[in-house]
Amino acid sequence: MKTALAIRHLDFEDLGTLEPLLAARGYAVRYLDATTDDLRTVNTAAADLLVVLGGPISAFDDAIYPFIGDELAVILQRLKSQRPLLGICLGAQLIARALGAGVASMGVKEIGFAPLTLTPEGEASPLAVLGKVPVLHWHGDRFDIPAGATRLAGTPSCANQAFSVGRHVLALQCHLEADPRQIERWLVGHACELAQAGIDPRALRTDAQALQSSLPLAARAAFTAWLDEIEAACPREAP
Template structure:
C-alpha cells in the first residue's frame, strides 16, 4: 500500500462506522475520513462540492444502510452521492461497496436495484462462481458470511459476477480491476452486529425461511466473523494493488 493512503468512507446509518477494516487500514497508516449522510437533515439539499474532491481520495469504501438506493424522495442526498460516485469511478479509482454500498455503485452505473424474492438476514453460505476470469479477485470455493438485505442489485454492464447463492444470485461483482461490490457484510464485527440488532424496527421487517432468529444471532461465535473480515482485507489490498501507479 502507498504511504499516507487517503481513505474516505460514506456512512449512511449511525454507529456502523468502518467495521473490521478500520483496524486493518490504521495498521497501514491510512488517513481516514468520512461523509456521514445520516447526520444531514432530511430537508437539507447537499451540494456536490460539499463532498471530497475525487482527486483527494485514494480509496473509497461505501457502507450499508437501511434505506433503498431508489428512495431519493426521502433521502435527497442519494442523488448527489450517485453523481459523485460516477465522477470518482470515471477516473478508474479503487472502490469497495458493502451491501447498500454495492447496490449504490451498481445503480450509479445503470444497474437496477429491486426487491429480492426472499429476504436474507443471518449467517449464510456463499459460493464462488465458476469460470471467473483468472485475473479477477480470488474467492474461496464456499464461505459463510453475514447477510442483511431485502433488495438485490443487477450486475452493471461490463461487470463480472464473482459470487452467488440460491437465495440471492448476485452476491458479489467486479468492475475492471478497481471496483468490488458486495451484497453481504464482510465488514461485520460482533460490536457492529449488536448495533444492528438494537434496531428493533429494522429487524421486524425481516421474515421468511432465510431470516435467522435474533436470539441465535446474539450468540454468534467470534470465529464466524473472521473469514468475511479476511476477504474484505484481501479485497482492499487487491483494488489498491491493481490500481497502483
C-alpha cells in the same frame, strides 16, 4: 499518508473489521455522514479509497431521501476516475445503479449468516479466501450485474451477491465488514425490521458468537487480497 473516505448512513453500519486493517496499512480513515454532510463540498476524488456503506433504505429512494442523488454523483465521478471504490449492501446497489443496472426489492428479507457460493470468476478473486465461512446478510433489495462487470458470488436467496469492475471496483451485497463481536448494535438498531421479518435476534446472536474468530480472520484475508490488488493496479497519484 493514504486516505480512505467512508460514506455511511447509520453509525453502527461502519467499516467494522475493515477499519483496523486500513489503519494498519497506513490509511487515514474519515467518515462522511450521507444524511448530514454535504457531499457536494467534499473532494472525494482525492481519496485513495472510497467506501460506500450500507443502510436501511433503497438505492432508488432519492425522491424520499434526496441525498441519494448526491451519493450517486460522487459514485459516478469515482467510476469515471477508475480509482478504488468499494460498495457494501446499499453502497453496492448504488454502484450498480450508477452503472445502469437495475436495483429492486426481492420481496423477501435475507437476514442471517450464510456462506457465499462463488462463481468461477469469484474463485479467482479476493473472495476465494472466504471458503465456506458464513458472512452476514441483511437486505431486502438486490442488484442486477452491470454491463461490463464480473459476477463473483451468490446465495440461494440472492443470485447476485458480488461483482467487480476491473480491479478497482468491488461491490458486495453481503456485509463482509460486519464484526460479529458487535452484532448487538445491529440487533438493537434494526429491532423493528427483525420483528417485521419474524426473525429471532437470539438466533442471530448465537450465530455471531460462533463466528467471533473465524469471520473476522476470513474477512481480513479477503480485504487484504483486494487491497493488495488495487494498490498494485492503482498507484497513488502524485500530490
